[in-house]
Amino acid sequence: TLLVSLCAMVLAVGLGLTLALLRLYGPAPLATLSSLYVEIVRGTPLLIQILLIFYGLPQCGLNLTPFVAGVLALGLNYAAYEAENYRAGLQSVARGQMEAALALNMRHVQALRYVVVPQAFRLVMPVMTNDFISLLKDSSLVSVITLTELTQTYIRLSSTYFDYFGTGLMVGGAYLLLGLPFVRLARMAEKKLSQPHIRRR
Template sequence: MPNWLQIMLESLWPLLSAAFTFTAPLTLLSFALGLALGLVVALIRLFGPRPLVALVRFYVWIIRGTPLLVQLFLIFYGLPSAGIVLDAFPAALIGFTLNVGAYTSEIIRAAIGSVPKGQWEAAYSIGMTWSQAMRRTILPQASRVAVPPLSNTFISLVKDTSLAAAITVPELFMAAQRIVATTYEPLILYIEAALIYLAMSSVLSHLQVRLEKRLGRYGGFIEARS
């Protein structure tokens, strides 16, 4: 057996274990919390009072205008100087959540804005309140429009979690770095890590395509944009 293949086989389980133990939970939790935050921010941007609108616009501006790696460093390495000390995983979770929240808020805001005004009028005409119209009429249509960009955000997040290695989260890329330190084979290990990321992204991309086809089959995208 070639030496490079033996190294890849021996390191496969440690890499997969790190992916399942840290990369996957960090991705899922960050996206779920970021999506909830993005929905709140989007609703404030569209319907909130001016002071809150200005506040959330400032938040989105800051997050979208600065690198994610810098944000992680500020949270993990910067906050301790202000007396706030966080473990690596919670710091990464906060950083990714804030980042995802800013980007998904723009996606959700655009999706809600794409729903024709006639849908609001139709909901009000049958006696719905604002919250009922939003929950029963507007959000279901907007969610269909938002599925493709939100799916892309989720797939990008899977790869972006590799940045958590910079603040010592023992996820997939950090596991590869640790194995490199003992095997002195960076090319082999980093290619293997890249292939694992590629496999995860490919599976998620396939699921995204199937989800979009399913929504399209029921007229989801057409109805939401007509």
């Protein structure tokens, strides 16, 4: 469960940032495609996307293992949400930052990479951590494609021992234990980023 979530989040962060940059700074056709992707993915159920990737792609000649399909589905889904987070973060950075970077003879790409994006990333870090917690819980949906994770383990154990309540509490506790460190991390990040930066001499 944790491995699927980590791999999916890496994909979501990379693709989400790319989509946000294309939407704000890319040419019109790519910006439109980026917006369309975000709207379609956010407007359709994650479960349908998982089933489409695992059962639909083989009809196009692309066979994926349950693990790869689960990571791909979760990553592509959460990329749409991360794109909106990054877009908000990028728009929150003062325009003067970009103008100052360009005045220092930086190219547009360099200004984004070294000035704007790092500041935006810092702003969205708490939100991104919360999204990872949500992704961790949504990873339970990949059990429908026979990927063995906590939910699939719950189904197997409960059907074997006929104890759906006790096994459910145990698996729910496991999800809670997996998520608690990231809840703590989100609070620490939010607290740290809310403090004014003091430069030491």
